[in-house]
Amino acid sequence: MAEVKQRDGVQIDLISGERMDGLASMEKIRVILDGVREGNIVILEEGLSPDEESKLIEVTMSEISPDEFNGIEIETYPQSGGSDSGLFNRLMGKNSPKKLTVIGPANRIETLHKDETLIQTLVSRT
Amino acid sequence: MGLLTNLRSSISRAASTLFSDEEPKRIGIYGPPNAGKTTLSNRIVRDWTEHGDVVGPESHIPHETRRARRKENIEIERDGKTVTIDVVDTPGVTTKVDYTEFLEHDIEKDEAVRRSREATEGVAEAMHWLREDVDGVIYVLDSSTDPFTQVNTMLIGIIESQELPVLILANKIDLEESSVQRIRNAFPQHETIPLSALEGDNMDEVYDKIAEYFG
Numbered sequence: 001m002a003e004v005k006q007r008d009g010v011q012i013d014l015i016s017g018e019r020m021d022g023l024a025s026m027e028k029i030r031v032i033l034d035g036v037r038e039g040n041i042v043i044l045e046e047g048l049s050p051d052e053e054s055k056l057i058e059v060t061m062s063e064i065s066p067d068e069f070n071g072i073e074i075e076t077y078p079q080s081g082g083s084d085s086g087l088f089n090r091l092m093g094k095n096s097p098k099k100l101t102v103i104g105p106a107n108r109i110e111t112l113h114k115d116e117t118l119i120q121t122l123v124s125r126t
Numbered sequence: 127m128g129l130l131t132n133l134r135s136s137i138s139r140a141a142s143t144l145f146s147d148e149e150p151k152r153i154g155i156y157g158p159p160n161a162g163k164t165t166l167s168n169r170i171v172r173d174w175t176e177h178g179d180v181v182g183p184e185s186h187i188p189h190e191t192r193r194a195r196r197k198e199n200i201e202i203e204r205d206g207k208t209v210t211i212d213v214v215d216t217p218g219v220t221t222k223v224d225y226t227e228f229l230e231h232d233i234e235k236d237e238a239v240r241r242s243r244e245a246t247e248g249v250a251e252a253m254h255w256l257r258e259d260v261d262g263v264i265y266v267l268d269s270s271t272d273p274f275t276q277v278n279t280m281l282i283g284i285i286e287s288q289e290l291p292v293l294i295l296a297n298k299i300d301l302e303e304s305s306v307q308r309i310r311n312a313f314p315q316h317e318t319i320p321l322s323a324l325e326g327d328n329m330d331e332v333y334d335k336i337a338e339y340f341g
């Protein structure tokens with residue numbers, strides 16, 4: 001990703017589904033964690049698959065370091081519907097319904113409200 | 127003599143595995159920190175094993191369980207049938223661990239840093255077990271807290287994508303603020319069973335459902 005000169009503010013990386021589509025699972029996780037560890041807020045247009053989310057948690061845990069990196073805050077819209085829609089998606093070959101996902105450093109992002117249609121977060125500068 | 131005895135017991139074990147109907151299913155006890163996973167695991171083990179050994183220490187301090195622990199061959203009897211499972215008590219899953227949270231529980235800094243390191247390893251271990259090594263999941267939630275968290279949503283999604291059978295337990299119904307309906311609303315696609323693992327309330331239904339889901 002392009003180098004951005006550090007300024008007084010919060011950098012937000014909005015990453016398109018198209019950009020992520022071409023990456024392997026671990027490359028996606030690296031893009032997210034590299035951004036978050038620089039203090040950026042990463043917004044994925046299409047989110048991650050459940051398997052990638054599982055690996056993201058695992059890799060995040062391996063990188064947590066006292067006084068340096070406390071982990072991540074991650075938010076997606078809750079999945080509405082139930083097993084019926086899951087089954088339908090599976091039958092249609094869609095294992096991971098696309099969902100906007102917000103990821104940031106745990107010490108800088110706080111979720112204020114979340115429901116099926118709205119995510120409100122507070123981002124602090126430090 | 128010892129060698130012969132060992133050999134005989136190995137052959138006997140291999141034969142019983144070969145001819146038994148099924149291997150015990152490994153059931154992972156998952157959920158966020160402080161949901162009561164270890165209290166539940168200990169309750170199951172105490173109720174169904176002769177020695178009643180515990181799986182691990184119970185505590186109100188988050189991340190008390192920092193390693194996945196397996197208790198093998200727990201035989202649960204239901205309606206004249208026996209269901210044999212291995213219970214795997216796992217560390218509470220989270221996306222963040224801050225050692226300063228341990229300081230609030232009167233733990234010294236060095237110990238807090240050590241605990242947070244172990245906790246991160248434990249969470250990674252729990253995720254690995256979920257992807258590779260469990261046959262079913264008991265998902266434990268504290269019914270006195272909001273179930274609509276990202277960790278719960280992600281974990282249920284991961285479990286569903288693995289096509290593992292999952293039983294959701296609404297724990298801590300002995301607390302005044304408990305709301306089982308809130309959990310039912312959050313995960314309408316799954317059956318939710320209320321219980322208090324600490325008090326032993328509604329355990330009969332829990333065992334009925336374990337036999338039904340994992341038998």
